[in-house]
Amino acid sequence: MLTRIFKAPLKIVPGPQFEPLPPTLDSRRHKRYPIVMTGSVRREPWDVVPVRTVNLSASGAALASHVTPQVGESLSVELAFMGVLPARVVRLLPHVFAVEFQVSAYRLKQLERTVKWLAGQNTATLQDGRRYERLIPTIREADLTVDWGQYRVRVIDISRSGVGIATDVTLPNGTPVELGDNHRGVVVRQFKGGVGIDLVDLLGLDLFNEEIDLRKVAAAA
Template structure:
């Protein structure tokens, strides 16, 4: 299905930003105030390709609500039998945040990372650890919990979603932010029986 949709969009103009194939669900509203369900085909910080039942006119304003990313306002730039393309002019902060989120979606798809924690979490006895970010900066952080597949970190540092970090000596990918910290999925999950209260990353 997605491959067919992508073929329909082959003749769209090249986006201003790097697009990634991403399947997200939501709804969109046209200037008529009518709302319809939609699915993204590709997305970048400045453009998105959507599959939806109703087509806007070129130049028409469109508002899109994506379940995992929120609200976006834009203008339809092309219309095709499979859907339409729209451009967005986002503020710099929102554009940078969206770029990080799309990087995470692309990485998650590429390496098959789980979206949610699937393993029991334990609170380690040794809760202080060194955190090294992708740019080489290091911080002492507090480990909230560990599972076979990931770790919860309490810190004021907020590395971008999808970025690579090293907790102690254990590589991980940042998958979720929460107040006061973030969650990371280990690049190489532990095996059953390898994680308990005495585990040190």
């Protein structure tokens, strides 16, 4: 004897709906501040790379790094005073990529307060950006590359985390730069006749000596 098995009709339960942020919360609507500070980015699966902010808002940041992710890539951004933030890459610029933080409206409000506070602080002092020994290299010439061209500048002094250069080129704070062939950094200080640059990556101990050469290889040859 066959027994007929009756099954209840399948009930489809809609998944959670994620609405895009309203225009008032869009990352481009939040005020961007020229805040320069160190941080790191974690890419899948376990790739962690150092970054420096070029500018920062409550809902996004422009980051200088030696890596170039893909637009749409998801990653985690860790910044001092802000914690670890899930983010998505939204734009690529020369030497810089822009991310949008993927956070709740409540977290966004917290970040607004934090960013406004950071904008009123000296982040270089907060992060002790000049804590490394500084030296004057034997080769004082260096090649500086920015979005609009390449310039020969003079090195004043150098540490593992930054370089002071003499130049008459106008370089506002927050300008992404490259020294030599692959030493990326961000302009963070202004002084008469030059600027201070914070490097994205610390110079290795094998490079940090008086013989360091910040000219491009082709130019130095």
